[in-house]
Amino acid sequence: MHAGGSGRIVAVGFCHSTLSDDFLESGDMSTAGTLPELKPAVIETLPSREAQAGLLRPALSLCRRELVRFLRQRHRIVGALATPIVFWLLIGGGVGNSLSMGGPHGESYIQFFFPGTLVMILLFTAIFSTISIIEDRKEGFLQSVLVAPVSRAAVVLGKVLGATALAAGQGLVFLAFAPLIGFHFTVISFLMAILLLLVISFGLSSLGFAIAWSMTSTQGFHAIMNLFLMPMWFLSGAMFPPQGAWWGLKWIMAANPLTYGLAGLRHTMLLGDGRSTYLPGPGLAVSFAVSCAFAAVLFVAASMVARRDSAADLA
Numbered sequence: 001m002h003a004g005g006s007g008r009i010v011a012v013g014f015c016h017s018t019l020s021d022d023f024l025e026s027g028d029m030s031t032a033g034t035l036p037e038l039k040p041a042v043i044e045t046l047p048s049r050e051a052q053a054g055l056l057r058p059a060l061s062l063c064r065r066e067l068v069r070f071l072r073q074r075h076r077i078v079g080a081l082a083t084p085i086v087f088w089l090l091i092g093g094g095v096g097n098s099l100s101m102g103g104p105h106g107e108s109y110i111q112f113f114f115p116g117t118l119v120m121i122l123l124f125t126a127i128f129s130t131i132s133i134i135e136d137r138k139e140g141f142l143q144s145v146l147v148a149p150v151s152r153a154a155v156v157l158g159k160v161l162g163a164t165a166l167a168a169g170q171g172l173v174f175l176a177f178a179p180l181i182g183f184h185f186t187v188i189s190f191l192m193a194i195l196l197l198l199v200i201s202f203g204l205s206s207l208g209f210a211i212a213w214s215m216t217s218t219q220g221f222h223a224i225m226n227l228f229l230m231p232m233w234f235l236s237g238a239m240f241p242p243q244g245a246w247w248g249l250k251w252i253m254a255a256n257p258l259t260y261g262l263a264g265l266r267h268t269m270l271l272g273d274g275r276s277t278y279l280p281g282p283g284l285a286v287s288f289a290v291s292c293a294f295a296a297v298l299f300v301a302a303s304m305v306a307r308r309d310s311a312a313d314l315a
Helices: 021-026 049-053 056-072 074-095 109-129 132-139 141-146 152-175 187-212 218-238 247-255 257-270 284-307
Strands: 009-016 038-046
Touching: 056 074, 056 152, 074 109, 074 152, 109 152, 109 187, 109 218, 109 257, 132 141, 132 187, 132 218, 141 152, 152 187, 152 284, 187 218, 187 257, 187 284, 218 247, 218 257, 257 284
Parallel strands: none
Antiparallel strands: 009 038
């Protein structure tokens, strides 16, 4: 028995090619002639356990686990939705009457701030959902998954899909309030908004996975969140347009991939009444392309990070 080069286990035996009929009848070696020739024969070929496990099935199982865990922790639902909504009401309502964004059709600040709040919900939910990686490692669940006959790519895909579903779902709930403040959707613009929600959520979930994989504590994860992710949201155009920013910030905001996701969402929300044509900055096609590239690159990066053994596994 030996292992094949592609992870397949091959059992090898030996069989005879011909035996003398006289020997078979009498059992006398003198009538057997020459000794039977033995030839190797493949008895059975078994696929490896990893090949049997596949990629999609374990990924969907991990995704389902993330959804079940979230629904059982109702405080996470309240916290993930309530915090951005309160932030939107306080900031948008506080300066809404004193600041107008201008433009040919005019836009109140509470309308301007709505897509930024939507991106904040995606950011908070997607990033904080990947904290479960740290919790699973402490509880020993992650180690049991890593020694199971599944690929690391399936682990990454399952965790990222779970966080994506949670983030996009909560973003969709908040998006339902958009018509109350003057946004009008067509069927096409609404479907495009949902698609962008999924793409942005997938990219942010992959980013959260890449950060959380090497973390040993949730405190360290929160420190990275405050240092890196919150400025990423502030500099996406969520609170102020890039056109009026200091020239140094303009370059940073132009290099920020979240800027394009936010611009794409703003386009879809103003597409119904034709106001999207007056928006400055990147167009809808460019925003969607950059968002897709951002999500793909970060998923590949998360997969590469997960292939390496982390020091957190030894903690």
